[in-house]
Amino acid sequence: MMAFITLILTIGLYMLLGFAALIIAFVIALLCALGYHAQKNKVKQTQPSKRVCPMCSSPKVRFKHVVNGTTSTGGATTVSGISLASGDTKIHRRNIAYCENCGYSFxxxxxxxxxxxxxxxxxxxxxxxxxxxxxxxxxxxxxxxxH
Known part of the structure; x- marks a missing residue:
């Protein structure tokens, strides 16, 4: 879907600005692909957190998931007093660990x-x-x- 939207916007830019707009969009797409590739390699090298406290090295650590916020897409409309909503709501969660020895949260x-x-x-x-x-x-x- 995003590729289709990008294609439509690029054709519109070409009609407005000409060949230079296509070259700029092409370069931006290449740079985005390289950026995503670099981030992907960084995530691939990242290890999961150790299950010990980083402050006191105690293995007595409790884990919990905390709601960090929500993101909604779409909108709401009212037709004849009836509310209609469209879109999705995504809940963002964080993983929090609490050390039972020193009380450090991380x-x-x-x-x-x-x-x-x-x-x-x-x-x-x-x-x-x-x-x-x-x-x-x-x-x-x-x-x-x-040519």
Whole structure:
């Protein structure tokens, strides 16, 4: 869906600004793909948090998930006194650890958190590559037919 929207916006930019807009969009798509790839490699090298307190090295640590906030997409409308809502609400959670020895609270990362982040970055990288390929084909086609 994002690739389709990007393609439509790029065609609109081409109609307004010409060939330079396509080149700029192509370069931005390539830079996004490289950025996602670098972030993905960083997540791949990250290890889950150790289950000991970083302050006192005690293994007596309790874990809990805390709601950090929510993000909503969409909108709400009222028709004849009836409320209609559309969109999704995503709840953001944090993993918190609490040391029973010293009372220190700290964030911890599980392997599932790392896997979810890696998969999200992998999807974003794939979309950025797809957009770059589509823009590259459009650039080559326009360049070929203009010369």
């Amino acid at each position: 964030d911890f990362t599980t392997q599932d958190d790392l896997n979810a982040q890696y998969n999200k970055l992998n999807t974003n990288e794939g979309c950025a590559i797809l957009v770059a390929v589509i823009l590259g084909v459009i650039l080559i086609t326009i360049w070929f037919y203009s």
